[in-house]
Amino acid sequence: MLSTERSGGGRGRNANAVDDSVSDTPRGRFPKTAHLLKHSDFQRVYKSGRRHFSGNMTVFYLRTQPEVAPEPNEAGAAEELCAQPKGRVRVGFTVSKALGGSVERNRMRRRMREAVRHHLLMLECISGSVDIVINPKKSSLVAEFPQISQEIERAFRVIRQNCGIAGKKIGEQEARSR
């Protein structure tokens, strides 16, 4: 676990440390195209995804291979279509009405989104695309922001580990077949 952390995220953490010394909050982008938007995507993640439990949230994630299923009929544009979803990570939030009024729900979702934005660079190296759904719990409203950020970081590390192991296994199998 420590070795994977050092090998995989060492550069990113160094960059974060540099950013911390210069400015307060780390850089990171979380535009609309990285959001999970459609109801069917949410249902697919809930139905066939894996789960990771944490103190203030539950994280569902599902690895998808979009270059296998629909795209290969267009041979000319296959390059860009493969290049585009290669590192595509989409994250969605589900905050149900049972967690409070709209002000509290908005605050939970915004803090979660901010924490996801800070750590989204960790998942850049994953081949293929991952859909993630985060369900906050009611305790995340009063929790401190560094704790939430830490939990998100741990969840992302697990996701990266699982998906990375899968990729490694595929690579080993290919090497053995060769």
Added chain:
RNA sequence: CGUUGGGAUCGGGCGGUCGCCGCCCGGGGAGCUUACGCCGGCUUAGCCGGAGAGUGCUUUUCGGGGGGAGGAAAGUCCGAACUCCACAGAGCGGUGUGCCGGAUAACGUCCGGGAGCGGCGGCUUUAAGGUCGUCCGACGGAAAGUGCCACAGAGAAUAUACCGCCUCGCGAGAGGUAAGGGUGAAAAGGUGCGGUAAGAGCGCACCGGGCGUUCAGUAAUGAACGUUGCAUGGCAAACCCCACACGGAGCAAGACCAAAUAGGGGCGGAUUGAGGCGGGAUGCGCAAGCAUUGCGCCUCAGCGAGCUGGCUCGGUUCGCCAAACGUCCGGGUAGGUCGCUUGAGCGGCGUGGUAACGCGUCGCCUAGAGGAAUGAUCGCCACGGCAGCAAUGCCGUACAGAAUUCGGCUUACAGGUCCCAACGCUUC
């Protein structure tokens, strides 16, 4: 200055770092298309072909500018705008509103006025009551009708007589009463004096009511005068009556584009053209008529017996049906675009009106998302509480998040500011 009540208004501020969603400007990339322009060819008013975004559309990225939750955005309780559906008119039914006048696009909202069946406080009075101030309210109708008024109580609705009182009578009892007691939420005008066997509007005075006239007022209503001794309660947020209003659904309304899959329809497949006659459909037109489309019959000309299957089998002729396939059209799902923010808009000034509000003029543009942006974090200041002599430290800063848009109502709310009224204290 303080307390209480009412009203209006604001709803923490500044900065650092990193972000999110629209809009505008500029640069780059990708995709689509070819109207103008370019190139080439030809049978040259033009046609055909090619490359390609310089002008186009979509998308993405970078840089800059500017904007980005509320007084209640909430509850969805009323009223409208807007959209679709339905619709000859009227009635019944249903729902809602309810003093009077006005404002308004409309309202159950607002403004002004009236009355009190209300609460509180002051004054007056023996009391009933009157009067003043303030607050308040879903304040039409109870001799149009129906219904209900439990228990208690003698009696609870065109009333009754338990204990009483008085008269007659030895008594049993009979009669007259409704002052007093008692029950109740409510007992049939109130107080006082007279009167009486005892009593009673039985008579009188005052108060309260009913009716009528006059005056004031747009009206609700009020005042004055006259008259009437005055049994006839409460509940209509019970049914109901009267007056007035209301078609239904709601932006997930609705409009447009439209993948994949399945399915529907037309034509070709399944021979061509011209003319005439007959009648049909659609569109335009008041009509006459015109245009388009396709059907039947006849005539003439042309092609020439056709590579699928079926109509019991085989041959010939004629005809019908169906399939593969091709092409066109329509409905429509996922998805996308519009509706979507310039509006009964906001502010200033003037003016009419007691006011709500109206009119005129000048200025301004003020969120527009769509699994849903408007933020996260840090520091300083402000305010409040606690600890502390102090410095300072810690904690807290409400209610709450646009979803088509307005006008209201209701509900929630830390704290700050201003105004008005009453009362109390101090000073002049």
Added chain:
RNA sequence: GGCGCUAUCGUCUAGGGGUUAGGACGUGAGAUUCUCAAUCUUAAAACCCGGGUUCGAUUCCCGGUAGCGCUA
């Protein structure tokens, strides 16, 4: 987002202005039985909250709260 409905013992329900709020299942106690079950007797246990109308409200009216349903 819009529209509509409901709220009664622990659960399912009846009642519809009047003072003991009824029933069934469940719970507790007792009886019966050697014991349990079944049966019988008995007890406790509720009108979502706040205002208003009324003499009186679980019921009628208004406003909140909670739950449920329909709608692309």
